[in-house]
Amino acid sequence: MASPSEHASFLPPVLTFLSAAVIGVPIFRLIGQSAVLGYLVAGVLIGPACFSLIHEPETAASVAEIGVVLLLFIVGLELHLSQLVSMRRDIFGLGTAQLLLCSLLLGGAGVLFGLPMAAATVIGIALALSATAVALQLLEERGDLGTPYGARAFAVLLFQDLSVVGILALMPLLASAGGGGNAPWLGEAALSTAKVLGAIAAVVLVGRYGLNPFFRLLAASGAREVMTAAALLVVLGTAMLMQVVGLSMAMGAFLAGILLAESNFRHQLEADIEPFRGMLLGLFFMSVGMSIDGGLVRAVWPALFGATFAAILVKVALVAGLFRLFGSPWLDALRGAAVLAPAGEFAFVLLPQAEGLGLTDATATRFAVALAALTMLIGPVAAKGLDLVLARARPDLPEPATDVIESAEARVLVIGFGRFGQILTQVLLAEGINVTVIDKDVEQIRSASRFGFRIYYGDGTRLDVLRAAGIGRVELVCVCVDDPDAALKIVDIVHEEFSAVRTYVRAYDRMHAVELMNRDVDYQLRETSESALAFGRATLEGLGLQPEAAAARAEDVRKRDVARLVLQQAGALPEGTGWLRGVAAPEIKPEPLTVPQRPSRALSAETRDIIGHDRREAAERMLEKPAPERQAEPDEEEPALETEGARRDG
Structure with a gap:
């Protein structure tokens, strides 16, 4: 039987990672730097290059790669297939030009410094690739992923991920160049391509016809943790399938996100994945910092840092020129080039494989890996420095305009799509107001297919779901749930986290209305008050009263009822006093607004x-x-x- 110490053996490295994150990241954020830089420096400090608190950084790197996978899945969720088609010029035009020109120039520099042609080619390609995780994190922190330059940068990253399978196939060809091995290589390439196409077709078919019914069935069970497990299963399963056939895991996760971008469960999936994505992505950045060879840096630091700055400058100059050629203003071109300057994650895959194939020797591989890691360490600093320079040079320059995306179009977020919410949204849509709706009832989601707007599966009492649904960008939130406690919880979350968003709330009864008034909601309405007044007015008319007189009587009752409600909320009436003071008080009982003409009479x-x-x-x-x-x-x-x-x- 294992001893308690053996069971706890995994705790020291976990505690080390957590401590490094909670200390390093806030420090760098306080001094105005990116969280990415905080993670990278924390990795350097706990890795072999400094204090050696983590003795096996390779193990952490293999787990941390899942963070990049989840990041690409969430990015895929934000895109639709139509948007992807509209980006084809940037993906295949700008992406191809960036990879070819940067590879040629960086590889040519390697040849000038004495590297063989094959080694210079592989190292040039590895450095020409960009760090997807670093670039997307920087764009996300800036809030620029939806801007024109952010979309172009993402298109370049997407092409690079697509090209990895071809690059991996190119390396055996380079290794066998001059040896007459072309025919076997062509056969292997054809087989690999067939596997890739077959896997993509299978994923598309399953995603198109199977995922929505699958998630609908799980949502009907009401077990929220099962939905989280299913989301991870879909993401990691697709990523593993793509890795088996030769594509990157990140590419598989991105494909899964694209397939679920049209799903009603999109926001709930994003909220479930987000905590895992954030922690594992931070671990990935720390693993990159740990991969830096401290001995090599100390031995050849002038050459290494010189090559790092040269590689960053070359990539910034080339990519900025290409962005400008494809229609971006100079400011956007420089910003896009800065986020693409760090070398990519695939450098840590391509370079060791090149050494195994004999394309590079051990010294060149170690130098190139350290160079790639340092570009990821220095790149965010360069991007931040460029922002500061541009801000000082052009203080009157406006922020880049963000393209309108679906979540930003909605002016109103409606939580709850039952009887009350359905009638409310009919009024909003009749006026042409764009609406986003959240509901956790599968039947309501199914019925929403007859409406002209999106409704998303999710629990409106969860802060992460509200964030994923875009509550921070709406003007007003309408809380239409029929659970009084849930409505109060949503109001508290909105007031605490999104104070600029106005709150309009459906009150369950009089007690609930007073509680909402105590929370300073912008508007509250008891769910049956107006319908009951309208019913009473119609009854008076049915008894022979003139419509004007019936309407005046109903309006008089409405005014007196509101006045009584205000008095009860202020504690001016006996039944409201103790409750207002926070003490358990008797329930507010119905009281007649008009004094009865006689006492009640029991008839049995x-x-x-x-x-x-x-x-x-x-x-x-x-x-x-x-x-x-x-x-x-x-x-x-x-x-x-x-x-x-x-x-x-x-």
């Missing part, structure tokens, strides 16, 4: 048993009223009933 023995004990209290209240208000018409039954009630009470 059973009724008298039920209400008899309240008769004396009612009579005493009547006696407290001024005489004109308590005049009653003669009624022969009244004295007998009062006598009988008093006899039971006494």
Whole structure:
């Protein structure tokens, strides 16, 4: 049996990673730097290059790669197939030009410094690739992923991920160059391509026809943790399939996200994945910092840092020129080039494989790996420095305009799509107001297919779901859930986290309305008040009252009811006082707004048993009223009933 110490052996490295993250990242954020840089420096400090607190950085790197996978999945969720098609010029035009020109120039520099042609080619390609995780994290922190330059940068990254399978196939060809091995290589390439196409077709078919029914079935079970497990299963399963056939895991996750971008469960999936993505992506950046060879850096630091700065400058100059050629303004071109300057994650895959194939020797591989890691360390600093320079040079320059995306179009977020929410959204849509709706009832989601807007599966009481649905970008949130406690929780979250968003809330009853008023909501309405007043008005008309008189009577009752509600909320009435002070108070009981003409009369023995004990209290209240208000018409039954009630009470 394993000892407790063996069971706890995994805790020291976990605690080391967590401590490095919670110390390093806030420090770098306080000094105005990116969180990416904080993770990278933390990795350097705990890795072999400094304090050697982690002895096996390779193990951490293999786990941390899942962070990049989840990041690409969330990016895929934000895109639609139509958007991807519209980006084809940037993906295949700009992406191809960037990879070819940067590879040629960086590889040519390697040849000038004495590297063989094959080694210079592989190292040039590895350095020409860009760090997807670093670039997307920087764009996300800036809020620029939806801007024109952010979209172009993402298109370049996407092409690089697509080209990895071809690059991996090119390396055996380079290794066998001049040896007559072309025919076997062509056969292997054809087989690899067929596997890739078959896997993509299988994923598309399953995603198109199987994922929505699958998630609908799980959502109907009501087990939220099962939905989280299913989301991870889909993402990691697709990533592993793509890796088996030769594509990158990140590419597989991106494909899974694209397939689920149209799903009603999109926001809930994004909220479930986000915590895993954030932690594992931070671990990935720390693993990159740990991969830096401290001994090599100390031995050849002038050459290494010189090559790092040269590679960053070359990539920034080339990519900025290409962005400008494809229509970006100079400012956007420089910003896009800065986020693409660090070398990519695939450098840590391509370079060791090149050494295994004999394309590079051990010294060149170590130098290139350290160079790639340092570009990822220095690249975010360069991007931040460029932002500061541009801000000082052009202080009046506006921020880049963000392209309108679906979540930003919605002016109103409606939480709850039941009977109340459906009628509300009909009014908003009739006026042409764009709406986003959240509901966790599968049947309501299914019925929403008849409406002209999107409704997303999710729990509106969760902060992560509200964020994923874009609550920070709407003007107003309408809380239409029929659970009073859930409505109060949503109001508290919105007021605490999104104070600029106005809150309009459906109140369940009078008690709930007072609680909402105490929370300073912008508007509240009891769910049955207006419909009941309209019903009463129609009843008066049915009894022969003129429509104008019936409407005036209903309006008078409405005003007096609102006045009583305000008094109850302020604690000016007895039934509201104790509750306002936060003490357990009696329930607010219905009270007539108009003084009754006579006491209530029970018409059966059973009724008298039920209400008899309240008769004396009612009579005493009547006696407290001024005489004109308590005049009653003669009624022969009244004295007998009062006598009988008093006899039971006494």
